[in-house]
Amino acid sequence: MVDPSPLALFWAGVIALAIVAYVILDGFDIGVGVLFGTTRDEARRAEMMGSVAPFWDGNETWLVVVGASLFAAFPAAYAVLMGAFYMPVLLMLVGLIFRGVAFEFRYRSHRMRWLWDAGFAYGSTLVAFAQGAAVGAMMRGVPVENMQFAGGAFSWVHGFPVLTGIGLVLGYALLGACWMVLKTEGALQAWSYARIPWLVAGVFMILGLAFVWSLTIDPDAAQGARRLSGWGVAFPILSVLALLGVLLGARARRETVPMAMAAVFFVTAFLTLGVMFWPYMVPYAVTVGDAAAPDQALGFFLFAGVVVLPLIAVYTAGKYWIFRGKTDRGHVGVARGGR
Amino acid sequence: MDFDPVTLSRIQFGFLISFHIIFPAFTMGLAAWLAVLEGLRLATGDLIYRRVFEFWLKIFAVSFGMGVVTGIVMAFQFGANWGVLAERVGSIQGPLLGYESFTAFMLEASFLGVVLLGRDRVSPLFYFVACCLVALGTMLSSFWILANNSWMQVPVGHAVVDGKIVPADWREIVLGPVMMVRWPHMLLAAFLTTAMCVAATGAWYVLRDVHRPAARVMLHWGLGLAAVLVPIQILFGHENGLYVLKHQPAKFAAIEARWKTQQPASEVLVALPDQAQQKNLFAIEVPRLGSFIASGNWTAKEIGLETFPPEDRPPVFIPFWGFRIMVGMGLIMLGVSWLGNVLRWRRRLETSRWFLWITFLSFPTGFIAVLCGWYTAEVGRQPWVVYGLLRTKDAVTPSLTTSDVLLSLGIYGLVYAVLAGFGFLYIYKLLRRGPEEGAEPIPNATPSRPMAFADTAGSATGGRVDEGS
Numbered sequence: 001m002v003d004p005s006p007l008a009l010f011w012a013g014v015i016a017l018a019i020v021a022y023v024i025l026d027g028f029d030i031g032v033g034v035l036f037g038t039t040r041d042e043a044r045r046a047e048m049m050g051s052v053a054p055f056w057d058g059n060e061t062w063l064v065v066v067g068a069s070l071f072a073a074f075p076a077a078y079a080v081l082m083g084a085f086y087m088p089v090l091l092m093l094v095g096l097i098f099r100g101v102a103f104e105f106r107y108r109s110h111r112m113r114w115l116w117d118a119g120f121a122y123g124s125t126l127v128a129f130a131q132g133a134a135v136g137a138m139m140r141g142v143p144v145e146n147m148q149f150a151g152g153a154f155s156w157v158h159g160f161p162v163l164t165g166i167g168l169v170l171g172y173a174l175l176g177a178c179w180m181v182l183k184t185e186g187a188l189q190a191w192s193y194a195r196i197p198w199l200v201a202g203v204f205m206i207l208g209l210a211f212v213w214s215l216t217i218d219p220d221a222a223q224g225a226r227r228l229s230g231w232g233v234a235f236p237i238l239s240v241l242a243l244l245g246v247l248l249g250a251r252a253r254r255e256t257v258p259m260a261m262a263a264v265f266f267v268t269a270f271l272t273l274g275v276m277f278w279p280y281m282v283p284y285a286v287t288v289g290d291a292a293a294p295d296q297a298l299g300f301f302l303f304a305g306v307v308v309l310p311l312i313a314v315y316t317a318g319k320y321w322i323f324r325g326k327t328d329r330g331h332v333g334v335a336r337g338g339r
Numbered sequence: 340m341d342f343d344p345v346t347l348s349r350i351q352f353g354f355l356i357s358f359h360i361i362f363p364a365f366t367m368g369l370a371a372w373l374a375v376l377e378g379l380r381l382a383t384g385d386l387i388y389r390r391v392f393e394f395w396l397k398i399f400a401v402s403f404g405m406g407v408v409t410g411i412v413m414a415f416q417f418g419a420n421w422g423v424l425a426e427r428v429g430s431i432q433g434p435l436l437g438y439e440s441f442t443a444f445m446l447e448a449s450f451l452g453v454v455l456l457g458r459d460r461v462s463p464l465f466y467f468v469a470c471c472l473v474a475l476g477t478m479l480s481s482f483w484i485l486a487n488n489s490w491m492q493v494p495v496g497h498a499v500v501d502g503k504i505v506p507a508d509w510r511e512i513v514l515g516p517v518m519m520v521r522w523p524h525m526l527l528a529a530f531l532t533t534a535m536c537v538a539a540t541g542a543w544y545v546l547r548d549v550h551r552p553a554a555r556v557m558l559h560w561g562l563g564l565a566a567v568l569v570p571i572q573i574l575f576g577h578e579n580g581l582y583v584l585k586h587q588p589a590k591f592a593a594i595e596a597r598w599k600t601q602q603p604a605s606e607v608l609v610a611l612p613d614q615a616q617q618k619n620l621f622a623i624e625v626p627r628l629g630s631f632i633a634s635g636n637w638t639a640k641e642i643g644l645e646t647f648p649p650e651d652r653p654p655v656f657i658p659f660w661g662f663r664i665m666v667g668m669g670l671i672m673l674g675v676s677w678l679g680n681v682l683r684w685r686r687r688l689e690t691s692r693w694f695l696w697i698t699f700l701s702f703p704t705g706f707i708a709v710l711c712g713w714y715t716a717e718v719g720r721q722p723w724v725v726y727g728l729l730r731t732k733d734a735v736t737p738s739l740t741t742s743d744v745l746l747s748l749g750i751y752g753l754v755y756a757v758l759a760g761f762g763f764l765y766i767y768k769l770l771r772r773g774p775e776e777g778a779e780p781i782p783n784a785t786p787s788r789p790m791a792f793a794d795t796a797g798s799a800t801g802g803r804v805d806e807g808s
Contacts, residue, residue, distance in 0.1 A: 065441075068436065071437060072436070078418045149738045
């Protein structure tokens with residue numbers, strides 16, 4: 001085990017922040033996609049899509065930032081994780097492609113609209129599931145030999161990762177519902193409010209089930225939980241409180257509270273995972289120090305981290321500022337010409 | 340050929356990158372073309388350049404969008420299928436490819452937005468500068484890709500520490516002499532690809548007798564730019580040949596289908612190389628020309644593949660034919676563009692229907708040349724993934740099985756077939772409709788959704804009836 005250099009720590013921090021940004025930002029638009037599949041009402045669907053249309057691919061930028069930074073700064077971790085999650089990554093990319101083109105093609109088509117609708121709903125669900133399953137599989141530990149993944153392409157398939165996969169589908173759907181509460185009004189907002197209690201209950205149930213599952217059936221999955229001790233326990237507690245906050249905010253019909261609390265939930269859940277995994281980048285085999293590229297490489301790439309990345313962040317923020325307030329319903333891309 | 344994980348991973352990477360490169364190559368050329376058009380409008384004040392500009396901007400937007408989507412997939416390929424490569428040389432390749440991603444985003448975040456949205460919000464001069472910066476940005480993006488690939492072709496500026504290959508001198512890695520001939524070769528290839536497409540589109544409109552003023556701009560400028568660029572490209576192509584001869588003699592022998600060392604060496608014009616028997620089953624050769632091409636004199640000794648141990652010999656068929664097809668496409672571009680300018684000089688360009696047909700039919704020459712050039716470079720580098728340092732067969736992710744890669748290849752094939760079907764149909768519809776009609780403004784469009792700016796071809800996506808044509 002090698003101690004990470006300050007540059008390696010800097011890049012680990014950058015990647016952690018980028019992951020959090022990605023999960024919250026792309027999480028809500030993927031979640032809207034998941035909820036999109038649960039309704040057949042055309043006006044509602046168009047409005048749902050309109051509420052995320054200006055943002056979704058700026059949000060996906062952060063996924064590429066994570067991937068590119070991981071390859072540049074921690075090539076060994078990148079290699080192991082891409083090998084271990086060959087299938088989830090493939091499924092995620094397929095899902096991302098279909099839901100991405102759905103945004104461009106849906107409202108221009110009539111005959112093929114069913115295809116783009118299915119692409120948006122199933123694509124979003126697939127992305128959420130693949131990411132959630134990968135997290136669950138990481139909690140169970142990734143077998144590594146000679147700095148390469150030592151399992152099979154389907155070794156991630158297990159009860160526990162399937163559970164976390166479903167959990168993330170529900171979690172993103174919750175974020176999506178909170179986003180729509182924030183960005184829409186009238187019927188769709190009411191519809192979204194009505195979904196929040198059920199989604200909170202669902203997420204809560206999956207978390208409880210995962211906890212019990214790891215303690216009873218799947219000891220591998222409990223490795224992470226056992227590493228939680230001392231002040232680290234605060235994070236899961238905060239997570240549960242944030243989840244309650246989402247519920248209470250929705251009850252009180254306070255538009256901004258559910259989204260804020262859902263974001264807190266995801267941040268604390270991420271920190272919980274961070275405490276479980278630290279100092280490993282690939283649990284429980286490759287540490288941050290082991291995976292880091294030499295300082296000559298990290299230093300060369302530093303410009304990207306201190307100049308380009310803040311620029312992307314400013315750009316992201318600027319876009320949210322331009323499209324602030326409620327989504328203009330007259331311009332949500334409702335199909336022209338009608339059916 | 341065994342269908343093992345290595346071969347299948349190579350096929351998968353080749354398939355995905357071939358699909359991807361079409362779009363950035365086209366986009367890079369289009370960005371430069373747009374800057375030229377905007378400059379012309381600024382200089383002459385002629386509004387026809389504006390109309391042509393707005394038309395190609397739509398095509399640019401779709402092509403850029405397709406490039407981004409297929410590029411995200413590439414970002415994961417290095418780790419997924421080439422885990423050992425990523426782990427062993429990731430500290431060199433990672434930052435180079437990382438800079439490419441970041442460059443592309445910076446471009447999208449800044450001046451692409453101005454070009455797509457800001458026509459009425461900035462001064463004409465600033466708009467022109469933004470166009471130039473977008474063109475520069477796409478070139479910078481390709482700079483990092485070529486820096487990475489050139490390092491894989493001729494690794495320099497690295498050190499080996501504990502079995503890992505680490506960077507030692509970034510200046511040498513990024514700005515090495517090989518890079519400095521390969522990057523311009525790619526840039527010129529992209530410009531030529533677009534110039535031929537522009538000229539072909541103009542020819543198509545003249546043949547159909549539609550959009551005449553715009554068609555004239557496209558035809559004249561496309562052929563004019565190509566006529567100037569092809570000779571420069573041939574020069575850089577020659578320089579590339581010299582680096583191959585110097586640094587990768589085995590690749591050079593494969594491109595020439597020269598199995599045995601000869602003095603003087605003949606030039607194989609066409610052949611049917613047979614890898615198993617290590618000879619050409621059929622060949623048309625010109626005596627002594629091989630020596631002249633490689634060494635500049637008619638009697639020099641040129642080494643054949645037999646000089647190299649069998650495990651270091653690259654496959655011959657693809658480099659040999661890839662190179663010849665690439666050169667053939669270059670000669671077609673040379674012939675078409677020069678003949679076109681002769682006709683233009685004699686004022687018969689727009690009335691020679693036979694020539695317009697030839698120009699129209701040569702629209703894919705640039706794309707074919709780009710793909711064949713890359714196949715020559717990449718297959719010719721085999722059996723190495725990083726020349727002389729890491730063999731391709733040792734670079735694959737060790738956990739992958741044949742069925743894993745078959746499955747992923749099948750899924751990518753299916754998804755890309757759908758994507759390609761709609762993407763190409765969409766661009767075709769835009770081209771067919773031509774420059775006259777303006778695009779409707781799209782709700783919630785942002786610079787990061789470039790495709791939304793090209794919304795005129797609804798029926799491409801199985802939707803609205805295309806009433807315009």
